[in-house]
Amino acid sequence: MPSVTGRAFQVTAAGGEFELVQREFPEPGPGQVRIRVQACGVCHSDSITKYGVFPMAYPRVPGHEVAGVIDAVGADVPVLKSGQRVGLGWHGGHCNYCTPCRRGDFILCENAQISGISYDGGYADYVIAPANALALIPDDLSDVDAAPLMCAGVTTYNALRHSGAKAGDIVAIRGMGGLGHLGVQFAAKAGYHAVAVARGADKGPLAKELGAHHYIDSTTQDFAAELQKLGGAAVILSTLTDADSLTKAIGGLGPNGKLIVVGVPMKPFEVSALPLISGNREIRGWASGTGMDSEDTLNFSALTGVKPQIEVYPLDKAPEAFDRMMSGKARFRVVLTTGA
Ligand SMILES: [Zn+2]
Numbered sequence: 250m251p252s253v254t255g256r257a258f259q260v261t262a263a264g265g266e267f268e269l270v271q272r273e274f275p276e277p278g279p280g281q282v283r284i285r286v287q288a289c290g291v292c293h294s295d296s297i298t299k300y301g302v303f304p305m306a307y308p309r310v311p312g313h314e315v316a317g318v319i320d321a322v323g324a325d326v327p328v329l330k331s332g333q334r335v336g337l338g339w340h341g342g343h344c345n346y347c348t349p350c351r352r353g354d355f356i357l358c359e360n361a362q363i364s365g366i367s368y369d370g371g372y373a374d375y376v377i378a379p380a381n382a383l384a385l386i387p388d389d390l391s392d393v394d395a396a397p398l399m400c401a402g403v404t405t406y407n408a409l410r411h412s413g414a415k416a417g418d419i420v421a422i423r424g425m426g427g428l429g430h431l432g433v434q435f436a437a438k439a440g441y442h443a444v445a446v447a448r449g450a451d452k453g454p455l456a457k458e459l460g461a462h463h464y465i466d467s468t469t470q471d472f473a474a475e476l477q478k479l480g481g482a483a484v485i486l487s488t489l490t491d492a493d494s495l496t497k498a499i500g501g502l503g504p505n506g507k508l509i510v511v512g513v514p515m516k517p518f519e520v521s522a523l524p525l526i527s528g529n530r531e532i533r534g535w536a537s538g539t540g541m542d543s544e545d546t547l548n549f550s551a552l553t554g555v556k557p558q559i560e561v562y563p564l565d566k567a568p569e570a571f572d573r574m575m576s577g578k579a580r581f582r583v584v585l586t587t588g589a
């Protein structure tokens with residue numbers, strides 16, 4: 250298992266430029282595998298690496314929506330084999346020894362690693378990752394379709410399936426970007442009464458195509474009032490980075506309704522306590538998912554036909570792909586391919 254050479258787009262310093270380098274990818278250590286990257290989704294959270302939002306070492310290669318093929322297996326990896334197709338998401342591995350891990354709550358591991366932040370991620374020809382972070386990709390899902398499901402997909406699917414919503418319950422998805430356009434599909438395929446809420450009338454037909462039973466244009470309609478007309482939402486899943494929209498969403502919840510926050514606004518949001526108390530309403534976050542959660546997401550997607558809508562860029566155009574994602578204009582997920 251010799252080391253291999255390949256391309257990587259690294260960020261040289263917090264706020265620095267992307268730099269294309271040829272580098273060595275060594276053989277994987279104990280508990281690790283090396284993955285030949287086929288595709289990597291470009292997520293808004295890659296900006297954490299680009300701009301140094303979290304403390305991390307540089308240079309660093311971003312990318313936590315990896316789909317690829319195992320190319321080398323380190324010691325102490327009993328199950329995985331070279332040639333298997335695997336995905337690597339935001340959850341980049343756990344320690345197995347801390348208290349949450351001992352309780353089986355690996356996503357809350359106190360020593361959790363994040364792909365593309367704790368170690369080099371998928372804007373590259375190869376990634377070396379802990380085996381316990383990986384998901385197996387089903388045969389009937391392509392690499393470019395699987396990649397966005399490893400973060401945007403698992404984040405929405407896993408939050409919804411743990412939301413407590415039952416078939417027929419009103420589940421509203423706030424936002425129709427990379428996460429939201431998948432959330433709408435998951436909500437519909439899971440049997441919920443799916444309501445898409447986004448900006449502009451133009452997204453309505455597409456929301457319906459993705460399975461939404463209703464579309465609310467938040468620029469011309471009071472979405473909270475509209476949700477109340479339907480009976481009030483059992484769940485509102487917010488993928489937005491707009492703090493004020495979270496405040497407003499409380500008004501759209503029905504009795505026992507739950508606002509689940511998976512998009513991260515840069516500022517805190519205000520909530521009045523009264524509607525929470527008087528209606529037994531709840532606000533909570535959801536932290537994407539483990540490799541197994543991602544594998545469930547991939548299998549559910551293959552089973553039900555959930556697919557991301559993507560714009561594909563070759564790896565050599567990673568800086569342009571990142572800018573396109575940051576512009577908010579991509580429909581709906583930007584995906585890099587290595588041509589491997
Ligand atoms: Zn992400």
Ligand SMILES: [Zn+2]
Nearest residue numbers: 344347350358
């Ligand atoms: Zn742990």
